[in-house]
Amino acid sequence: MNLKIKPVQQYRIICFLLLLFIITPEFSVEGAHLRKVPVTLAQPSDFLANGTNGGLNISDIGSAGSTTSFPMVLSSATDCYVQDSGFEAGTPNPYWYEDSTNFGSPLCNTAYPSCSEGLAPGPHSGSWWAWFGGTGLREYSWVEQNVRFPAGGTATLDFYLVIPDAATPAYLRVFLDGNLLFEATEADADSYTNYSLVSLDVSAYADGGFHLLRFEATTEAGDITNFFVDDICVTVTTPNSTTTVIPLIFLLLLY
Secondary structure, eight states: OOOOOOOHHHHHHHHHHHHHHSOOOOEEEOOOOOOOOOOOOOOOTTOOTTSOOTTOOGGGOOTTSSOOOOOOOOSSSSSOOSTTTTOTTOSSOSSOEEEETTTSOSEEETTOGGGOSOOTTOOSSSSEEEEEEOSSSOEEEEEEEEEEOOBSSEEEEEEEEEEEEEOSOEEEEEEETTEEEEEEEGGGGGGGSSOEEEEEEOGGGOBSSEEEEEEEEEEOSSSOEEEEEEEEEEEEEEEOGGGGHHHHHHHHHHO
16 A cells, blocks of 8 residues: 655745745834023914914914925834924924913024024034023923824834023923823933933824824023923834744744
C-alpha cells in the first residue's frame, strides 16, 4: 500500500518566505523682568474673556483680520494633530481662539509691537510664541483650539515651557474638555529656567472625536511673572496591523 507523505519541509519553507515579506511592525506617529508693551489689537468681537468663542468660525479669519479662508491641515504631515502648533500664522490666528486682558492676544512675534521689549528667551522655534503675563497689571489670557484625536493608540500632548520671571502670584493651566491636565505657578520657575518639554498622557481622549485644548494663565498685579509656551503638539501612536499577522505565521511554522 502506497502512503503519501505530507511535504512538511516544503510547507515550512513557504511559511518562512511569507514571513520574510511581512512588513516589520512599526508605530505610526499619527536678567531683568520681561515686560510687554500694551497695545490695542483688532480682535474679533466674538472673543470673550470667559473663554467662549461665541460661535466664531475660525476659518473665516485671516492672519491680518481679513476673511481669507485657511485650509485645516496638520502642521506636520505625519505626527502632529494640533493646527499651527508653533503659532506661526500670527494673530488674529486662523487656528487658535485667543484673548488677553491687556494685550488683546497672548501671541507674540519678535517684531510685534507688544513684544518689542525684553524678547529673551523669545520663541522656542520659529518667530511666534505664546507669552502669558508680561505686565504689572492683573492679566488673564488664553488660547484654545478644537483638536481631533484619531481613535485608539497612545496619545501624548507635548509642549515647551519656560518661566523667565516669577515675581508675583500666577498660574498657567492646561485643559482638555475643561479637565485640568497640568498646572505651573510662579513657584515652579526654577524647574523651567530654560525651555523644557512637558509631555502629558492624553490617551483617554483618543476616540476619533474633537476635544477642546486650552492654555490659560492669570498673573496678579504687582511685579511681573511670565510664562512662555511654544510648539504644542498632540501625537497618537497606534500599533501596525501586521503585529497580529506575525504571531499567526509563527504558529503555522510550528504546526
